[in-house]
Amino acid sequence: MAPAGFKVIVAGGGPVGLTAAISLSKANIDFIVLERNASAVIDAGSNLVLSPMSLRALYQCGLEEDLKRVTSPLGDLTRTDHSGHDIGKLDIFNHIKHNHGESLRVVSRHDLTHVLYSNLPVDAQSKILTNKKVSRVETNDTGVIVECDDGTSYDGTFVIGADGAHSTVRQLMREIAVASGSDKINAKQPFLTTYRGLWVRFPRLHLEPGVTNETHGVGASTQLFCGEQSTVVSVYLPLEKPTRDRIRHTAEDKEAIISQWGHLPLTPDGKVTLKDAYEMRLEAGLVSLEEGVVEYWSLDGKVVLVGDAAHKFTPSTGMGCNMGMVDVVVLANEVRKAMRSSSHVYPTPAELEVAFESFKNIRYDVVVSGCKQSGTATAASTWASSISQLVDCHIAPFSFVQKYFMDRSAQQVAQTPVFDYIPSQEVMHGAVPWNKSMPDSKA
């Protein structure tokens, strides 16, 4: 058990904040999560694809059975152009399964957050405080005071900003850095938006769970994932000009997209168009697809950023949430190391800052490369240039090309860490061995 007085405040109870709650609970570190919504489990947002890099850590935490119940493995990825002509299927999901012993699995945000929340012990669930919008962070000699817009405030040793792409914690961290004369000052608007994304959730129809289809072409691409209960399509649309400003999207913007692109075929048989899906929609959203990696992820051992607050990808390669969950694994390992090596009752802010820096150093290059890959995939699918179109239609379909790239990426995925302190059996056995084995109960 961590010493009394050591308490972590997690701002944001999305998938990454809830993973942080699980990791802290398993480490016996006291914490609270402050979530601005009325519940951390909400029926909103696009479906998410979980990859072996995060599934392995989630299975390590004992979530395998529950996750398998609400997720479907992805099979072939079929692809057509805007007129419904086949441009070659990709076998990448089968390569991933072969290399890592687990498929990519599609899940709704509701089911994912429900599994994360319900796997917390009851006393830890009571630490997820809802209707708590973080509005201010003050640092002092011993840690932080986090204030919410309902007037409540909470003392902690440090705060984890898991509050998404428009992170208030990141913005407050910047203000503290400016006021204190620190040279670790992040850009005000660290992310660049080149694409908008319309996502539409509609009934599963005749599609089998796990069906994946993409429609590529100049000016728009679609990506459809069929889950257990519903199907979600994301539509990627380049902006006329990239911007760092926050864009407000309206209902009229959605309608305009449907009038322009409603004819696009979405399913492998071409029978369902974007307009059909929109008319049957259970839910839809239009969002900016910001991209970028924040320069500074922590301040003075008192504030640290994870997930979309620290890095934002286009969703084309389905990596944003996965990367955020792996951030939590590395951060938890580094904080525990600092707790063990400190000669004080618990680590000083200076010792914590060393742990936070080490966390960022472990994650930074992987995250930067993931961000680039996602942007490249979005550009390729919207045929941003004649070269992207050529590669997309005439090079990517070759199976030896896919195998080459998937085997290369498998080497990187195999480096993904797991929690140092959660004993578990390995359940993912693939052709590429994991760099770090699961800790056994003696660890």
Ligand SMILES: Cc1cc2nc3c(=O)[nH]c(=O)nc-3n(C[C@H](O)[C@H](O)[C@H](O)COP(=O)(O)OP(=O)(O)OC[C@H]3O[C@@H](n4cnc5c(N)ncnc54)[C@H](O)[C@@H]3O)c2cc1C
């Ligand atoms: C269309 C689409 C499809 C995607 N598909 C995939 C995919 O297949 N795979 C994948 O890995 N990723 C995917 N992503 C990305 C993924 O959704 C994000 O990377 C992931 O949700 C990030 O999780 P997070 O917890 O860091 O942030 P968020 O999900 O944004 O959660 C932040 C949480 O913080 C709360 N919050 C915000 N501000 C405050 C505040 N001031 N005080 C308290 N609480 C606050 C919010 O209410 C929210 O609950 C997709 C994204 C989009 C848009």
